[in-house]
Amino acid sequence: MIKLLRIDDRLVHGQVAFTWVPSLGVDTLLVANDKVARDDFQKMTMGLAKPAGTKLLIKPVSEAMLFLNDDKNKSAKVLILVNSVKDAFAICNGAEEIRSVNFGGLRVRDGATLVSKAVALTNEDKELVAELLRRGLELEVRQVPSDAKQKLGDLISQQ
Known part of the structure; x- marks a missing residue:
């Protein structure tokens, strides 16, 4: 069961390990990222950051997406971590169970502007966000589970 799809450019880190995992009752962290999947050093460091008793x-x-759609994995309680809106969009297209996306942290980078204190989006990101909103997905901004949800669409429209 997919518990949450989270966009966070840091992927696995303390906030995820110590707040999101226990709050959601997650037993599996799934990092979906083409570059990290090929980088043994990054895989090792993420392995060190994951909480004990949680599969990475x-x-x-x-x-x-194949993992998420395989019936034999349906009993896993999964937190999906991606580091870009583009990857989240792809996951949403490939796993229809997803109805909500958490925007946790995207730092300012070339062409991106802040829409909240921790989320910066490019124009391309905003186009993908608009499409997800048209499909009726909940797009919310929260760094930790105890934060109040902020609707991403509202934050963008306030700019």
């Missing part, structure tokens, strides 16, 4: 899977986006 690091897969290219296409393989992550």
Whole structure:
């Protein structure tokens, strides 16, 4: 069962390990990222950051979707972590069970502007967000589970 799809450019880190995992009752972290899946050093460091008793899977986006859609994995309580709106969009297209996307942290980068204190979006990101909103997905901004949900669409329209 997919518990949450989270966009966070840091992927696996303390906030995820110590707040999101226990709050959601997650037993599996699924990092869906083509680059990280090929980088042994990054895989090792993420393995060190994961909480004890939690399984860590690091897969290219296409393989992550295969995992999510395989009936034998339906009993896993999965937190999906991606580091871009583009990858989240792909996961949403490939796993229809997803009805909500959490925007946790996307730092300012070339062409991106802040829409909240921790989320910066490019124009391309905003186009993908608009499409997800048209499909009726909940897009919410929260760094930790105890934060109040902020609707991403509202934050963008306030700019």
